[in-house]
Structure formats: structure tokens, C-alpha cells
Amino acid sequence: MSPVRLPDPEQLAERIRRGERAAVASGLNLLDNKLDEARQGAARLLAALAGEHGLSAGHLIGITGPPGAGKSSLLAAMIRKWRQSERTVGVLAVDPSSRPEAGGGALLGDRIRIKNTAHDEGLFIRSLANRSQLGGVASEVWPMSWLMLACFDIVVIETVGVGQTEIDIAEIGDTVCYVAQPASGDTIQYLKSGIIEIPDIFAVNKADLGAPARKTAGELTRASSRQDRRADWDYPVCLVSANDHSGIQPLLAHVDRHRRFLIDGGLFDELRARHQRAWVVRLLKDEFGTFGLGLLGGAAGVDAWLQARPSNQFAGYVQLRKHILSKFLSANHQSSLTTKEHVNEQAIV
Amino acid sequence: MAYVQNKRDQPWLIRTYSGHSSAKASNTLYRTNLAKGQTGLSVAFDLPTQTGYDADSPLAKGEVGKVGVPISHIEDMDQLFDQIPLDQMNTSMTINATAAWLLSLYIALAQRRGIDPGKLNGTTQNDIIKEYLSRGTYIYPPGPSMRLIADTINYTVKHVPKWNPTNVCSYHLQEAGATPVQELAYALCTAMAVLDRVKASGEIGAADFPQVVERISFFVNAGIRFVEECCKMRAFAEMWDQLTLSRYQVNDPKMRRFRYGVQVNSLGLTEAQPENNVQRIVLEMLAVVLSKRARARAIQLPAWNEAMGLPRPWDQQWALRIQQVMAFETDLLEYGDLLDGSPVVAAKVAELIDGARREIANVEAQGGIIAAIESGYIKRELVQSHMNRLRAIEAGDLQIIGVNCFRETAESPLTQGSDGGIMKTDPAAEREQIERLQAHRRQRNDHEVQAALQGLVDVAKSSDNIMPASIRCALAGVTTGEWGDTLRGVFGEFRPPTGIDIAIDSRELLGKKDQVAQLRENVASTGNSLGRPLKLLVGKPGLDGHSNGAEQVAVKARDVGFEVVYDGIRLTPQQIAQAAQEEGVHVVGLSILSGSHLELVEAVLAEMRARDLAEVPVIAGGIIPKEDADRLTALGVRAVYTPKDFSLNAIMADIINVVRDSHGLARLPTPQ
Known part of the structure; x- marks a missing residue:
């Protein structure tokens, strides 16, 4: 059993949006956590917070x-x-x-x-x-x-x-x-x-x-x-x-x-989207290294893939993480994964 | 042998540092002590009084009447000195940020009793520098604080000429880790800063300035290395004589005398085998009375059980009797200076003076002591010295009997009584003080109070002396909190310049290398199991400003790999719980030395529960009696550390396990 109790990311996102301080603290802890199951939860939390509209507030x-x-x-x-x-x-x-x-x-x-x-x-x-x-x-x-x-x-x-x-x-x-x-x-x-x-x-x-x-x-x-x-x-x-x-x-x-x-000047959303893309690349590289990033066509490939889906970069990040993980797994086990787990590879390469 | 005594010198002023619960209870204690042969009073004030808060302020909760007597207004002062003739008493007040206020209350009381303030005799500690560095009861920033000190000096030299308006304190520098050379250097730099400030105010002309210099006195610490301490006092006297002549042109040698009072070292007193503290206290005292040419003018001795809790009247009596035996039974006061002509002493004194001169030049080159405090330089030097000392104790290079050697002991009959060998303060004292304060507010003339406070604001904004307006406030019935808040409004509050971003070279300070390497591994592996680096909040709730212990733990925890959040002193339980939540810490450590641990820890735990943080373990450290430690454990505190836990490495190993326990991880063995 894990020594850390991880919160449900979607429920947590609700509470954070309501401004509950305990939820904000708990969300920050989750984003800081490097346990495998926490990384997955962190990505889902970010995706849930951004929703369908992206984050353009604040x-x-x-x-x-x-x-x-x-x-x-x-x-x-x-x-x-x-x-x-x-x-x-x-x-x-x-x-x-x-x-x-x-x-x-x-x-x-x-x-x-x-x-x-x-x-x-x-x-x-x-x-x-x-x-x-x-x-x-x-x-x-x-x-x-x-x-x-x-x-x-x-x-x-x-x-x-x-x-x-x-x-x-x-x-x-x-x-x-x-x-x-x-x-x-x-x-x-x-x-x-x-x-x-x-x-x-x-x-x-x-x-x-x-x-x-x-x-x-x-x-x-x-x-x-x-x-x-x-x-x-x-x-x-x-x-x-x-x-x-x-x-x-x-x-x-x-x-x-x-x-x-x-x-x-119409620059705000563009700036944020560009920042988000750069950091998705960086987070993926932090977690999976150049090799992992290479599985998605490198930094340029990820950037292009994200640009094509501007609504919620965090949801994209969740997908990309899963995709790299599945590539690693399939490389190790020679087994195929369900299509649900896959990102559209054509779009990446 | 005939019992014909030689002509004896007058003994020093014999005092006991005391005060607790209420003005009434303290007055009873003072009169008892005077009847036992004490020749002066030394008033200990509680922390709200020292930091300018009324007893009913939220920050004062749990602190009223704990480390001293609460004095909120002139009626409290009147009760404190009930049946004590002010014109015949020598009263020392350990008061700093609010010194101008407490002195005003004392002068106002004398006026009300028809006593000429010119006859008042005594001392206000009134040294803000060491508050910034060690003791922590500062309020205002350095500029206004130095102005308040200069105002009290200017006022007393003219109107209360026998008063010692400031006691430059090297005492607390030693408690904060200073070596004898650092004590000499920083105390003298402080005295120079004060004198320069008074000179710059221009209130007293050049011709009368020697009278100002003459009124500067010192408050010094004496530790167990008594030969070195004895030489330190001689070095002080010699350096002060030279400095007052060369820098301030004081030509009369009598006015250049180094006048000092002493409280011997409390830092070195042990909780283990506490009876051994008696011989420590005697030897430490010997260092300051042995040299006739550098003998203390006033002495207060701690009680043998200070490391365990608050001393009882009997414990204080024992401390008093030690002084009396030294002064009246021994033949010490029948002789001239015993150490004159000793080449060993002369060489040691010269060595200390040489080192101190170099450090003074170093501080002067940085723009003086205030600049060196603001830059964090002096704090860093002191912390470094303190860490060196702790490392030496941990490594066994510095032997402390009963602590890191000769630890076997029989049961002590001294601590077997039902009171555990310490004094219990009256838990009703805080409530009674608040009721008394609120009754006082109802009875006074509000119009006079408001007018007096407006006068205080006007003077604070001008460059006029603060004392007359403060005395008017005292007579009108203004409270300590009102005086403190009014000046906070004008002067602002001091914030430590750098927190504790202490640049210490860990490689040099860590002590046993293998232990540290193992601790780092334990911290890292526990962090890996939990998914993120271990994070510790070190909090100081309440008004107690003795931050050295908390800082040592914070620095040590950083060195073994914790991410440490340290928010400084004077935090409310609510602020601590809020910080624990916002920072997402794995464990909260609370440090409390004021005796209010039960109230404050309970309040922190309640605030944490209210924030869904019940699962975050809380540990506590301080001067906490065994019985209280058990109560804290029952409240849910996971570990309690007291002065007997001298090994920081052992504490770190324990904290790691506290975190592991709270997450269901197996405990790790303490590195040997």
C-alpha cells in the first residue's frame, strides 16, 4: 500500500476552483509528488483545472x-x-x-x-x-x-x-x-x-x-x-x-x-499557449529524458502536436505521458496496448 | 588564628532575577527576598510587557505572567512596589524595546508618591542590539529603537542622574554562541553606537558628555571556563578605559570605569544531574568577583534548576545564599587585586584585547554594528560559533559532566517532590490580569488618555525627547499595549533582514561524518517513498524570542537534507497552522522556552485540526518539565525534546522516524 493517500484529481479540481485552501495545498502537494501514481494524478488534475477552455484567467x-x-x-x-x-x-x-x-x-x-x-x-x-x-x-x-x-x-x-x-x-x-x-x-x-x-x-x-x-x-x-x-x-x-x-x-x-x-493586442492567449507547450516538453523531458521525447518525434514533434490542439494543453500532456509510457511498456514486453491508450501517432510524427 | 577582620570592600549588589504571575505575587516575593538579605531588586517582566502588548492581545495568549511579571499600567507598577520605598531601592529592570515606557511608569509612580525622581537608583537594560541578535524582544526598526535609547539616556542624565539608562549586554551574545573575543568586540561596538547616537542628538553639550559616558554600564555573562572569563572581564575594563579616553575624551579616570552587572551563564546549566549546576554557578561567579580591578557591581545568580523549569522561592534563596557566602564568609573582599602581576593572566588578557580590536576594526569597516546586523554578518558569525560549540559537545571534545560523559547517576532526591522540583505558575493569573486591565480601562479618564496618546504621536514624529510625553501617558493611565501600538503606528515594526539564510559551510560543521551521511540517506529514501523531499516547518509560537534553538534545528535539518520552512519568531498558532498547510510540510516542530508550551501547543494542534492537518505530526522542543512532556504526548505531540537532548543528529534521526511512523513506514535505526 502506498504511504501517501492521493486525492481524486477531478474532485480536487472542483474544490480548488472554489478556492478551498486545503484543496489548494493538497493540489500543490500532488503536483510536487514524483510517485508514479501521483504523476498520473497530477496530469489529470491540471487537465481538469484547465477544462475545455484552457486557463486564460488571472x-x-x-x-x-x-x-x-x-x-x-x-x-x-x-x-x-x-x-x-x-x-x-x-x-x-x-x-x-x-x-x-x-x-x-x-x-x-x-x-x-x-x-x-x-x-x-x-x-x-x-x-x-x-x-x-x-x-x-x-x-x-x-x-x-x-x-x-x-x-x-x-x-x-x-x-x-x-x-x-x-x-x-x-x-x-x-x-x-x-x-x-x-x-x-x-x-x-x-x-x-x-x-x-x-x-x-x-x-x-x-x-x-x-x-x-x-x-x-x-x-x-x-x-x-x-x-x-x-x-x-x-x-x-x-x-x-x-x-x-x-x-x-x-x-x-x-x-x-x-x-x-x-x-x-491578441497576444495573451498565444503567449500562454506557447508557454504551456514549452513546459509540456520540459516536463516530459524531465520525466522520460531525450529518449522518451524522441519517441514522440522530439521537442518539435510534441510542440506541433500540441499546437494542433490548443484548447487544453494539459489534457494533451496527459495523453502524451500515457503514450510514452505505453511505448516504453511495449518496448519491454512486446505487447500491444488498447487503442484507448494511444495517441494518434500520425499526428505526432 | 584571630578573628580580626581586615577592612573589607563593599560587596556588590546582591539580586535575584525574579517576577511571575502578577504584580501582587511578585511584590510578595520581592519583600521576602529583601528580608532574606537581598540588597537590590531585579525585575523580570513577562513577554507581553517586553514586546508592548496588553494582556488581552491575541499574541499574549498563554504568555501573561509566565517568564516574569505583567505590568500593563501604573496601578500594576504601584502594586509591584507596594511597601517598597522607591528612593531607597536599587531596581534593575530587564526591559528593552519598551524600556522608555517602563522607566516612565517608574518615574510617574515616584512622582505620584511624592518622591523626587532625582533620587531614583537603578538600571534599565535598554539594549536593542542584542535583541535583534539573540533575545528577540525587539519591536521597532533600528533607527527609532536607537532613538528611544538615546532619549532615555538624555533624559536620565539630566533628571534621574543616578539611573543607569542602558546596560550594554554581552550576556546574550554569549548565549547566542559568542566567543569571549566576539563578546568583547560586539559589546564595545554596541556601546559606541549608543554613545555616537546620543552625541549626534546634540541634547547634551560636549562639556557634559563625560557624564553620559559615565552612565553607560554593561551586563556580562560568565561561563564555566573561569580563567578565560576572569581575563575577559579584565580585558573589558582595560579596553573601555582606553576607548572612552581616546574616542570620547573622558579625562577623569573614575568616569572611565567599566561598570558591569552579571548573570552567570544559563546556557551551560544542565537538565541532567541538575545538582551539578550549583558548583558551575559558584565557579562562574568566582570569575567576576576574583579581580578587584574588574569586579562586578551587581550579581544575580540563576537557580540550580533553571534548565528544568521556573525556580521556586527556595531555589532562589539557595542562589542568594551562594552570593552571601562568597561576600560575607570568605576573605575575598579583604584583599587587593589578586591577579595583578600574573604573567599568565596578562598574556591571556593581551590576547583577548588583540582579537577584539581586530574584530572591532572589521565591524567598523562594515559601517558599524547596525550595518553589520542588517547585513546579517554578526548573526552568521554567532551562529557559526554556536554550531562549533554544539559540534564539540556532540563529538565529546567539550566535556559536560552528566551530559556527554559520567552519565551514570543515582536517583536525585531534589527532584522527587510532588512538584517535580520546579515552580508552577498560577493558571488563573492570565485571566485575572486581563480582568484587572479591563477594569482599569473603565476607570480612567478617556479624555486624558486620548490627549496623552496624541501627545506621544506628535513627539514620536518630531525629534523631541520621548520621555516627558511617555511619563504623561503613564500618569494618565495609558496601557503598555497602547504605548507600544502608538509607536508601532509611527515607527513601523522591525522585520529580521534575512530570516536565517545562514551561509554555513556544512562540510566543516557537520560533526560525525558517517552519521550525517547516513541521515542524508534516510532523509532521501524517506522522501522517495513519499514522492517528494521531506519538508519541515520550524515554528516559534508566542512571544518568546529565544530563537537560537529553533535556528540550530533548522540549520541541522537543512544540512541533513530537509527542506526547512522557518518563519521567525512571534507567530500565532493560527499563522503556524496556516504555514503548515500552505507549505505542505511533513512535520511541524515547535520551539517554546517561555513556559507557555501547554497552552501554545494545544492551540497549534487545534488550529491544525481545523485545517484538516490532524495527520501532520507535531513535535516540540524547549524547557519542558517531564510532567508537561507527558501531557503534551497525551495531547498528540509525537516527540518532546528538552535540553538533555543535546545530540542534534539523534534528534534528526528521531524526526525522520516520526515522519515514517505517520505514513506507516518502518522505522530506521539511529545512525551510530
Whole structure:
């Protein structure tokens, strides 16, 4: 018997959509679970949450930046404003401190900095260790953020920017906000690295420092204006302070404006669908490796197959998982499987 | 031999750190202690009073009257000093974030009794730096907190000239792991930060500044390595003399004296064979009285049973008698300095001074002690030192009798009584204090209260001294919670800068390599069986701020492979249950040292049941008497760890099995 009691994914999806906190927690546990039966349940949960219409609700925001930039305190100030306007918030705080070479443990101490008030049922924080990912964002972050989107108005993924992280976060978030630390070499390095192509909004924190913050903002403004990712987006640079709470409201206005920009330009659904496809590929690769992915025609094959079925990528993910598993099984046992278990191979190859 | 005594020096002030349940009960205790020959009072306040909450605040639940006396308003203060003449008493108050408030209540009480505040004698601890680093009863951020300290200094130098407005504490740094060199360095850096702040306020002119310097006193710890501790005190005196001359131009040598009080080390007292603590306490005391040139001005000794629970009056009397034997029976006070001219002592003192100077320069280069706290530097250094100590105990390099060696023992008659050898606080105390507080609110003049609080707001926003407005509040009947909340509204609250993202090199700190490797394997294989990495929530419910134990467990658990969620101190049971749910942890560990473990653990368990988390196992650690541990187990707590469980590796092995039990997995053997 399994030591873990697994919930029924479809019932759980119902409860999550109703915003039951216990169900949200239980769903996140399921998405985190690597037992075979749990992976199957996780895929079904995501498919059930997305339903026939896909998930186009909510706003998924990535917040990234160098260590010490004050991301958590800034996020706390942003959350205070969101909560004042009665928007519910889910946070995935990704901590970079785990070290696989030293037992894989991690100290997750971000909640204390993000939380504002003693008790708030409209805020849900989950801390995540980065586990064995070398740079970049743990693969659990993506499904977890989608789960949270099913029940919170705003979902924030907070990460420490170290190159690959920003690239990953841009493949999850609708809006990516980079928090810069005034008068530190990080910003210069950042400008040089070319990763400046990624964020949609720049927030220079600690504006209460005065001149150094304005200088950093100036550097970022000059650099961001050269971006050509989306010609009609203006890549704003905001001066903010988590200390005296200045500039928070304008920053949030830019965040909202970016979502409207995506929707008005017809970019929003396309962006989310593209992100979903990229992460389905990544999850399949995590679980089955390049060989497993190769059974489906590689990354390009999966991407094309998913593009042909835009309504519910998660349902597609369930099917693709089953298909790879059946291929593995048939390779091992030389036995054929019922057609129900098969994906249309013609469409994949 | 003739019984003709030589001329004796005056003994130090003899005190016992005490207070519990209510102002009335504490007053009775104080008068009993004074009748037994105690020469000063040392007031222990409860945690709500120390952190600026009223007894009926949700955060105060379970904490009222536990670690000290609850003082919510001037009538409580009046009752605490009933029949005690304030102008003849020397009163030490262990109070920090709310020091300006408690001092205001004391001054207001003197005024009401027609006593000139200029005659008041005593000490407010009033050192916020070590609260951030170790003790945890901070409220406001460093800027406003330092301003409150400067205000009390400026005020007392002018109006209460015999008062010691601040006790720079190296005591708690040692409890947090500091080595003697670190104690010297960080205490002196703290004193400099305080003096610089007072100087910058400009309230007192340069000519009178030596009087400010003279009022700075220290509160020091003495551990069992008594030769080194003795040298540490001499090093303190020498460094303070030099520093006050060179940095603050204090020309009168008398004003450069290093004046300090002592509580000997509580950290080294053991729960195992607790009678051995008596000889530890005596030896630790010897270190601070032996040198005439660096002798303590005031001493309070812990009781032999502190590691087991709250001491009874008889236990406190024993601690008092130890001091009296040292002061009055021995010939110690008949001689000059015994250690002058000893080359061994001189060399050790020079070594400590040299190390401390280098560390002071290091902190100064980082912008001073406050910058070094905000960056997390000092916390990291202290945690590292503490881990070194724990590793040495686990490895047996540091011998502790009855704990990691010589453990065989006969039954102790001292702990056989029906009370288990400790004091029980009155469970009705909290309710009575709340009733008293609410009655007080009904009786006072609301108009005066509101006017006084508005005056406090105005002063807090200005750069004027906070004391006159606070004394007015005290006289109007304002409560501790109202004073604390009003200033919270103006100053905001301190949040630890970095949680505990402590960058410790595990390879160096892990102790027995094989054990750790085995523990990592156990954590990993259990995580694999459950489908995801083991996740532990370390929570500190209530107002107790002693976070070192919780942090050691958190760091150790991280090192053996747990994902550890640590939310810092002062959490309500509701917040802990919420965190356990949101984080999806496999086990919740609660750390409580304030004696309110029964109430708080029960509340956490109830909150967890309300959130469908009844199956998530809860463990508890702290100073928890055996009888209470049994009650906690009956409530459903899976394991209770007390100071006798010194091996973190053994605790980790046990926690892994607690998780395995809760999922029906077979237990794994403890790595040897």
C-alpha cells in the first residue's frame, strides 16, 4: 500500500476552483509528488483545472532580480496594495539555497518577509527549494503556478535572478518584472548579459537612496529603450521603495497595463499557449529524458502536436505521458496496448 | 588564628532575577527576598510587557505572567512596589524595546508618591542590539529603537542622574554562541553606537558628555571556563578605559570605569544531574568577583534548576545564599587585586584585547554594528560559533559532566517532590490580569488618555525627547499595549533582514561524518517513498524570542537534507497552522522556552485540526518539565525534546522516524 493517500484529481479540481485552501495545498502537494501514481494524478488534475477552455484567467507575474535587491520586501508592499483592492494573491517563492552536493536540503525563509498582516485568507504563499536544477527554475514551479491561477486573481513567482532563471521565468509569466538594486555592479552585469531582453517592467528598488537609484534607473531606461521584442510596449522603468512605499501604485498600474496590452493586442492567449507547450516538453523531458521525447518525434514533434490542439494543453500532456509510457511498456514486453491508450501517432510524427 | 577582620570592600549588589504571575505575587516575593538579605531588586517582566502588548492581545495568549511579571499600567507598577520605598531601592529592570515606557511608569509612580525622581537608583537594560541578535524582544526598526535609547539616556542624565539608562549586554551574545573575543568586540561596538547616537542628538553639550559616558554600564555573562572569563572581564575594563579616553575624551579616570552587572551563564546549566549546576554557578561567579580591578557591581545568580523549569522561592534563596557566602564568609573582599602581576593572566588578557580590536576594526569597516546586523554578518558569525560549540559537545571534545560523559547517576532526591522540583505558575493569573486591565480601562479618564496618546504621536514624529510625553501617558493611565501600538503606528515594526539564510559551510560543521551521511540517506529514501523531499516547518509560537534553538534545528535539518520552512519568531498558532498547510510540510516542530508550551501547543494542534492537518505530526522542543512532556504526548505531540537532548543528529534521526511512523513506514535505526 502506498504511504501517501492521493486525492481524486477531478474532485480536487472542483474544490480548488472554489478556492478551498486545503484543496489548494493538497493540489500543490500532488503536483510536487514524483510517485508514479501521483504523476498520473497530477496530469489529470491540471487537465481538469484547465477544462475545455484552457486557463486564460488571472495574471501570472514573475518577479526576479539579484540577491539583496529587496524583492521580498517590495513584493510585500505590492501585496498590501493588491489586498487593499480585494484581489487574492498566490505566491510561489523559489529559494535558490539548496545544494544537491550537500544533501539537497534548503532553508526557506521568505514567508516572513513577504507576509504583511497577522492573518489573511486572501494570500497563499508556497516556498519551493530549487532542488537539483542548475540555475533556472525548478520544474514544479510551472504546474504549481497554473494551479494557483485557477483560484487566485494574481499569482506571483518570486525568484533570484541568475541568468537561466530569467530565461525560465519568461517562459512562465505573462508579465516579468525585474527588480534592480541601485548602485550595484549587478545592473551593469545584467545590461551586459543581454538578459535585459526578457523583462517587461523594471523596478529600481530603494528609491529612498536618491541619486544612486536615479542613476541606475537612467541606465536601465537607456538600455531598455533599445529593446525590440515588442515594438509597441514601452518597457517602463519605475523608481520604487519598499521602505517608504513610494512608487508602488505606479508600478502596479504598469503591471495591470501590461496585461491589458497583451489582451488588446491578441497576444495573451498565444503567449500562454506557447508557454504551456514549452513546459509540456520540459516536463516530459524531465520525466522520460531525450529518449522518451524522441519517441514522440522530439521537442518539435510534441510542440506541433500540441499546437494542433490548443484548447487544453494539459489534457494533451496527459495523453502524451500515457503514450510514452505505453511505448516504453511495449518496448519491454512486446505487447500491444488498447487503442484507448494511444495517441494518434500520425499526428505526432 | 584571630578573628580580626581586615577592612573589607563593599560587596556588590546582591539580586535575584525574579517576577511571575502578577504584580501582587511578585511584590510578595520581592519583600521576602529583601528580608532574606537581598540588597537590590531585579525585575523580570513577562513577554507581553517586553514586546508592548496588553494582556488581552491575541499574541499574549498563554504568555501573561509566565517568564516574569505583567505590568500593563501604573496601578500594576504601584502594586509591584507596594511597601517598597522607591528612593531607597536599587531596581534593575530587564526591559528593552519598551524600556522608555517602563522607566516612565517608574518615574510617574515616584512622582505620584511624592518622591523626587532625582533620587531614583537603578538600571534599565535598554539594549536593542542584542535583541535583534539573540533575545528577540525587539519591536521597532533600528533607527527609532536607537532613538528611544538615546532619549532615555538624555533624559536620565539630566533628571534621574543616578539611573543607569542602558546596560550594554554581552550576556546574550554569549548565549547566542559568542566567543569571549566576539563578546568583547560586539559589546564595545554596541556601546559606541549608543554613545555616537546620543552625541549626534546634540541634547547634551560636549562639556557634559563625560557624564553620559559615565552612565553607560554593561551586563556580562560568565561561563564555566573561569580563567578565560576572569581575563575577559579584565580585558573589558582595560579596553573601555582606553576607548572612552581616546574616542570620547573622558579625562577623569573614575568616569572611565567599566561598570558591569552579571548573570552567570544559563546556557551551560544542565537538565541532567541538575545538582551539578550549583558548583558551575559558584565557579562562574568566582570569575567576576576574583579581580578587584574588574569586579562586578551587581550579581544575580540563576537557580540550580533553571534548565528544568521556573525556580521556586527556595531555589532562589539557595542562589542568594551562594552570593552571601562568597561576600560575607570568605576573605575575598579583604584583599587587593589578586591577579595583578600574573604573567599568565596578562598574556591571556593581551590576547583577548588583540582579537577584539581586530574584530572591532572589521565591524567598523562594515559601517558599524547596525550595518553589520542588517547585513546579517554578526548573526552568521554567532551562529557559526554556536554550531562549533554544539559540534564539540556532540563529538565529546567539550566535556559536560552528566551530559556527554559520567552519565551514570543515582536517583536525585531534589527532584522527587510532588512538584517535580520546579515552580508552577498560577493558571488563573492570565485571566485575572486581563480582568484587572479591563477594569482599569473603565476607570480612567478617556479624555486624558486620548490627549496623552496624541501627545506621544506628535513627539514620536518630531525629534523631541520621548520621555516627558511617555511619563504623561503613564500618569494618565495609558496601557503598555497602547504605548507600544502608538509607536508601532509611527515607527513601523522591525522585520529580521534575512530570516536565517545562514551561509554555513556544512562540510566543516557537520560533526560525525558517517552519521550525517547516513541521515542524508534516510532523509532521501524517506522522501522517495513519499514522492517528494521531506519538508519541515520550524515554528516559534508566542512571544518568546529565544530563537537560537529553533535556528540550530533548522540549520541541522537543512544540512541533513530537509527542506526547512522557518518563519521567525512571534507567530500565532493560527499563522503556524496556516504555514503548515500552505507549505505542505511533513512535520511541524515547535520551539517554546517561555513556559507557555501547554497552552501554545494545544492551540497549534487545534488550529491544525481545523485545517484538516490532524495527520501532520507535531513535535516540540524547549524547557519542558517531564510532567508537561507527558501531557503534551497525551495531547498528540509525537516527540518532546528538552535540553538533555543535546545530540542534534539523534534528534534528526528521531524526526525522520516520526515522519515514517505517520505514513506507516518502518522505522530506521539511529545512525551510530
